[in-house]
Amino acid sequence: MFATFNEMRIVSTLIELQRLKRLDRTGWTLRGLPNGTESVAAHSFGVAVTAMLLADEIQARGAVIDTDKILRLALLHDWAESRVGDMPKTAVSYFGSEGRRKAEIAAFADVTKEAGAGSGSYRKLYDGYEARESLEARIVKAADVIDLLVQALALERGGARGLDEFWEVAEADNLPIEGMPRQVFDELISALLEARRTLPR
DSSP states (O other): OOOOHHHHHHHHHHHHHTHHHHOBOHHHHHTTOOTTSOBHHHHHHHHHHHHHHHHHHHHHTTOOOOHHHHHHHHHHTTTTHHHHOOOOHHHHHHHOHHHHHHHHHHHHHHHHTTSGGGHHHHHHHHHHHHHTOSHHHHHHHHHHHHHHHHHHHHHHHTTOOOOHHHHHHHHOOOOOOOHHHHHHHHHHHHHHHHHHHTSOO
């Protein structure tokens, strides 16, 4: 039995997305941590787990959430990086956030254009994530922030220093999430900050 054209396109997409398993999160590397500290795929796993736990907690407090949508968003939110790489904050200051956003949207469209039956829905999900147009998208962005801080905490527990700038996101109030979901996010941020305060200095 021979693979169909559609199946071959799906395989091609999967092969391309394998790059994310080896693509370093460059923010850590630029701060002197060794290559392999964290891959983009490892980060996506952390975001998916965090988003699932966040969604369950928010649902337990009474909100109605599409958890399938949340997990899909978490898994695909960094697919564009298989083409454009992981652009750290320092690079964005040169390229501009709008330039980065346009590049990632175009790259995501190219990555998914032959991804099989879900191609159109993946692009719609990604566009909605970038616009933060749904509660699910905002929860995944919150999970993205939390996973960054969890990783920073884990590295500091292992002896890394000089990561203070990553914690600035905990002080920033620019996350478009409100009400009870915001309360859950703030509680988790407070718990992370408290865990960090207990580290030896």
